[in-house]
Amino acid sequence: MTAQTDIRHDWTRDEVAALIDLPFPELMFRAQEAHRRHFDPTKVQISTLLSIKTGGCPEDCAYCPQSALHEKSVKAERLMALEAVMKEARAAKAAGAGRFCMGAAWRSPKDHDLDAVCEMVEGVKSLGLETCVTLGMLDSGQSQRLKDAGLDYYNHNLDTSEEFYGSVITTRTYQQRLDTLSNVRDAGINVCCGGIVGMGEDVSDRAGLIATLANLPKHPESVPINLLVRVEGTPLGEAEAVDPITFVRIIAAARITMPASHVRLAAGRENMSDEAHALCFLAGANSIFCGEKLLTTPNPAEHRDRQLLSALGMSPMVQTEEQMSSLRPAVPSDESLKLETATA
Numbered sequence: 517m518t519a520q521t522d523i524r525h526d527w528t529r530d531e532v533a534a535l536i537d538l539p540f541p542e543l544m545f546r547a548q549e550a551h552r553r554h555f556d557p558t559k560v561q562i563s564t565l566l567s568i569k570t571g572g573c574p575e576d577c578a579y580c581p582q583s584a585l586h587e588k589s590v591k592a593e594r595l596m597a598l599e600a601v602m603k604e605a606r607a608a609k610a611a612g613a614g615r616f617c618m619g620a621a622w623r624s625p626k627d628h629d630l631d632a633v634c635e636m637v638e639g640v641k642s643l644g645l646e647t648c649v650t651l652g653m654l655d656s657g658q659s660q661r662l663k664d665a666g667l668d669y670y671n672h673n674l675d676t677s678e679e680f681y682g683s684v685i686t687t688r689t690y691q692q693r694l695d696t697l698s699n700v701r702d703a704g705i706n707v708c709c710g711g712i713v714g715m716g717e718d719v720s721d722r723a724g725l726i727a728t729l730a731n732l733p734k735h736p737e738s739v740p741i742n743l744l745v746r747v748e749g750t751p752l753g754e755a756e757a758v759d760p761i762t763f764v765r766i767i768a769a770a771r772i773t774m775p776a777s778h779v780r781l782a783a784g785r786e787n788m789s790d791e792a793h794a795l796c797f798l799a800g801a802n803s804i805f806c807g808e809k810l811l812t813t814p815n816p817a818e819h820r821d822r823q824l825l826s827a828l829g830m831s832p833m834v835q836t837e838e839q840m841s842s843l844r845p846a847v848p849s850d851e852s853l854k855l856e857t858a859t860a
């Protein structure tokens with residue numbers, strides 16, 4: 517199979533379930549084959565995620581502490597000011613990020629909110645960073661406005677299979693999510709779309725999610741695969757933990773079915789061992805979020821990521837001179853590490 521002939525859009529759920537269930541060495545071999553047809557397996561794309569509007573969300577996503585409808589939720593804040601966002605973006609660039617993602621806890625953006633986000637997109641792009649935003653549902657006009665502002669990526673996850681979706685979210689439908697993805701794609705913006713493992717779904721739901729993503733008219737350019745962060749006070753705060761091998765299998769299935777996409781190891785890395793990270797990279801993950809927070813949940817400190825990538829002989833995908841110097845292998849002094857992290 518060549519890189520030109522391995523892009524398919526006709527995956528069945530059973531086929532994906534059979535992939536997930538392959539003997540582990542066979543699964544990893546197939547994932548590596550797919551990965552190496554399209555990417556240098558030693559390179560990892562680095563993104564930074566900033567919550568530009570936290571909490572108070574009217575949606576009821578059962579995993580999310582930003583929903584205003586759960587027993588406990590994070591404090592609602594106003595949309596960040598442009599200059600505060602620019603400061604974070606400059607720090608992310610200095611810490612080696614190639615893409616700056618901005619998330620707002622909205623059902624969908626209002627006109628004046630979109631004006632402000634468009635200014636942020638223009639500002640962040642002027643720093644030479646790729647831009648990504650996640651703002652909830654978008655219609656075609658809103659998608660076009662973001663495209664005109666220069667937006668590179670829009671994130672909107674499907675979360676899980678269509679069948680299981682209603683157990684996790686009731687305030688918007690799966691079809692509304694698909695419609696937003698279609699509006700974004702039609703506007704010419706790259707799509708970032710993935711899901712979450714560990715919400716009580718079964719293997720058929722995991723296969724269904726991967727098959728739905730792989731059967732979109734065009735594969736999402738970025739496919740974030742999240743391991744549920746069980747946040748106290750959310751309906752999924754006490755969900756059963758997923759073992760790392762199960763999670764690695766889903767990463768591999770995403771890599772095999774969407775071989776040319778960046779498969780992102782997204783939320784849930786904080787409690788993942790170095791060994792589990794290494795298996796995820798071997799399974800074809802080639803993108804991570806850097807920074808100590810993912811919207812509102814914890815993420816590994818940057819020096820840990822630097823040490824891990826260095827130990828694995830891996831490096832960031834985008835490397836300007838400036839980024840290379842700031843991503844040098846971690847220095848041994850704890851004090852220096854604190855300083856580096858504090859400025860990132």
Ligand code: SF4
Nearest residue numbers: 573575577580583621
């Ligand atoms: S995941 Fe997004 S849409 Fe759902 S409750 Fe959280 S902020 Fe709102």
